[in-house]
Amino acid sequence: xxxxxxxxxxxxxxxxxxxxxxxxxxxxxxxxxxxxxxxxxxxxxxxxxxxxxxxxxxxxxxxxxxxxxxxxxxxxxxxxxxxxxxxxxxxxxxxxxxxxxxxxxxxxxxxxxxxxxxxxxxxxxxxxxxxxxxxxxxxxxxxxxxxxxxxxxxxxxxxxxxxxxxxxxxxxxxxxxxxxxxxxxxxxxxxxxxxxxxxxxxxxxxxxxxxxxxxxxxxxxxxxxxxxxxxxxxxxxxxxxxxxxxxxxxxxxxxxxxx
Numbered sequence: 001x002x003x004x005x006x007x008x009x010x011x012x013x014x015x016x017x018x019x020x021x022x023x024x025x026x027x028x029x030x031x032x033x034x035x036x037x038x039x040x041x042x043x044x045x046x047x048x049x050x051x052x053x054x055x056x057x058x059x060x061x062x063x064x065x066x067x068x069x070x071x072x073x074x075x076x077x078x079x080x081x082x083x084x085x086x087x088x089x090x091x092x093x094x095x096x097x098x099x100x101x102x103x104x105x106x107x108x109x110x111x112x113x114x115x116x117x118x119x120x121x122x123x124x125x126x127x128x129x130x131x132x133x134x135x136x137x138x139x140x141x142x143x144x145x146x147x148x149x150x151x152x153x154x155x156x157x158x159x160x161x162x163x164x165x166x167x168x169x170x171x172x173x174x175x176x177x178x179x180x181x182x183x184x185x186x187x188x189x190x191x192x193x194x195x196x197x198x199x200x201x202x203x204x205x206x207x208x209x210x211x212x213x214x215x216x217x218x219x220x221x222x223x224x225x226x227x228x229x230x231x232x233x234x235x236x237x238x239x240x241x242x243x244x245x246x247x248x249x250x251x252x253x254x255x256x257x258x259x
Contacts, residue, residue, distance in 0.1 A: 016086050017044045024082030032078055039075040043087040050094050062103050065095045073114035077122055088115055088138040096145020104142050112139035206253035221249050232256045
């Protein structure tokens with residue numbers, strides 16, 4: 001996942017929690033207010049499942065998400081106003097993204113039935129805003145989660161295929177040891193093809209197998225990284241004084257590799 005995607009997810013998570021903290025009432029240190037506070041904490045912790053690593057066991061994630069949906073239903077029942085229902089929307093959406101199809105649909109159905117029942121029996125069937133159909137709608141985001149997961153898997157498959165192809169191409173660009181040793185001053189141990197240097201080893205953070213390009217003697221550098229769909233271009237007015245890339249060029253490559 002890209003860094004900006006992770007930052008955006010954290011921003012959304014914290015925004016949902018902040019909205020709930022400032023809108024859900026009553027809050028207090030005893031009785032109903034204490035119950036609201038406790039359920040707010042449980043829902044906030046449950047929402048953090050969005051940031052668990054992909055390797056986190058799916059069964060544990062299912063239990064976590066199910067507990068979060070139940071806690072959201074409890075929060076809707078004990079609070080008298082606020083936007084606690086947002087927890088259900090995002091938990092269900094993430095269930096579609098993280099879980100297999102059947103467990104994801106089960107979590108969505110639980111949320112719809114639970115929130116729909118709370119709105120129907122607690123607020124009444126004739127409430128003008130929080131109708132029971134509004135509660136049922138909390139299960140809809142599972143569709144967006146499933147579509148997002150499918151899109152992510154498709155993108156990952158394309159990148160993996162591209163990287164495999166570039167690795168194969170990179171292998172054809174390998175010079176024999178003697179040739180690589182002769183050209184080491186300019187190629188830094190990498191291969192040669194496409195009229196430029198082709199990375200075959202990860203000797204530095206910016207070296208990606210299949211990355212190709214060249215460094216100009218007038219202080220320019222341009223490379224293509226097909227596996228990542230990235231192009232890096234640096235234009236300076238500082239001419240090279242030796243075959244080794246200048247520090248500013250290596251700093252640029254390092255920054256691009258971390259982006």
